[in-house]
Amino acid sequence: MRDYHIHTENSFDSLAKMEEYCKRAIELGFKEVAFMEHYDMNPKDESKGYFSYHKYMDGITSCRNQFGDQLKITAGLELGEPHEYWEHHEEYKKDKAFDLFIGSVHFVNGDVIHRTYEDWETTEKIYMDYFNALLKTVKTGNFNILGHIDVIKRYLPDRAGKFNPYPFKEIIFEVLKETISKNIAIEVNSSGLRQKLREPLPAYEIVNWYRSLGGEKIVFGSDAHRLEHLGTDYKTLEEAIKILGFKGFSKWDEGEWK
Numbered sequence: 001m002r003d004y005h006i007h008t009e010n011s012f013d014s015l016a017k018m019e020e021y022c023k024r025a026i027e028l029g030f031k032e033v034a035f036m037e038h039y040d041m042n043p044k045d046e047s048k049g050y051f052s053y054h055k056y057m058d059g060i061t062s063c064r065n066q067f068g069d070q071l072k073i074t075a076g077l078e079l080g081e082p083h084e085y086w087e088h089h090e091e092y093k094k095d096k097a098f099d100l101f102i103g104s105v106h107f108v109n110g111d112v113i114h115r116t117y118e119d120w121e122t123t124e125k126i127y128m129d130y131f132n133a134l135l136k137t138v139k140t141g142n143f144n145i146l147g148h149i150d151v152i153k154r155y156l157p158d159r160a161g162k163f164n165p166y167p168f169k170e171i172i173f174e175v176l177k178e179t180i181s182k183n184i185a186i187e188v189n190s191s192g193l194r195q196k197l198r199e200p201l202p203a204y205e206i207v208n209w210y211r212s213l214g215g216e217k218i219v220f221g222s223d224a225h226r227l228e229h230l231g232t233d234y235k236t237l238e239e240a241i242k243i244l245g246f247k248g249f250s251k252w253d254e255g256e257w258k
């Protein structure tokens with residue numbers, strides 16, 4: 001069991017402690033935890049300027065010293081909008097000891113996606129813009145995991161019901177094909193299962209499309225922002241992806257997906 005998407009107090013929106021996660025991961029029988037902190041550049045993002053590399057690496061080193069014989073501790077970032085900031089990202093990464101990166105889109109057209117639109121016409125346009133941004137992001141190829149592919153569905157108005165990915169099938173296929181050609185794994189993010197969505201991100205239909213295109217690199221992420229989120233619904237999702245034809249979740253080993 002491996003959790004590739006965990007936030008700690010090194011992210012602007014979490015107070016959770018790295019050490020506590022490590023202890024809990026060992027109790028739960030996890031083999032690996034990846035601390036993927038928010039790293040954002042959009043001037044409107046509260047997260048901009050929050051992350052401190054030295055504070056973070058001190059935490060990683062201390063945890064590796066204490067728990068490294070029982071748990072693999074992976075260091076990384078969740079990069080916001082790689083298609084807009086990839087040049088900065090490449091420069092920033094150069095002298096740093098990160099193992100892994102998630103690429104995520106949280107802003108579209110310069111605005112945060114965390115909002116609900118009243119009419120479907122506007123919603124549909126924003127969703128198309130989001131998936132187009134996601135495609136551009138994957139094309140940069142400057143990260144290892146594509147984060148929460150259909151995260152924008154969290155903000156559908158309640159009356160819209162369950163998110164239907166079919167109107168966006170074509171563009172989502174483009175995104176998935178591009179991840180395969182760029183050796184980027186897709187994340188199955190369990191946060192939706194513990195929230196009102198009651199389904200993972202992306203939806204099972206999208207995971208199935210990925211499989212039908214020959215995709216094999218799929219990782220589990222809880223997107224934990226609190227200790228009790230760590231590894232949530234791992235077993236449910238492992239079972240689900242096996243039903244969809246995957247051997248199991250992938251792992252990052254010596255610079256490769258296995």
Ligand SMILES: [Zn+2]
Pocket residue numbers: 078104106147148
């Ligand atoms: Zn995210």
Ligand SMILES: [Zn+2]
Pocket residue numbers: 005007078223
């Ligand atoms: Zn996250």
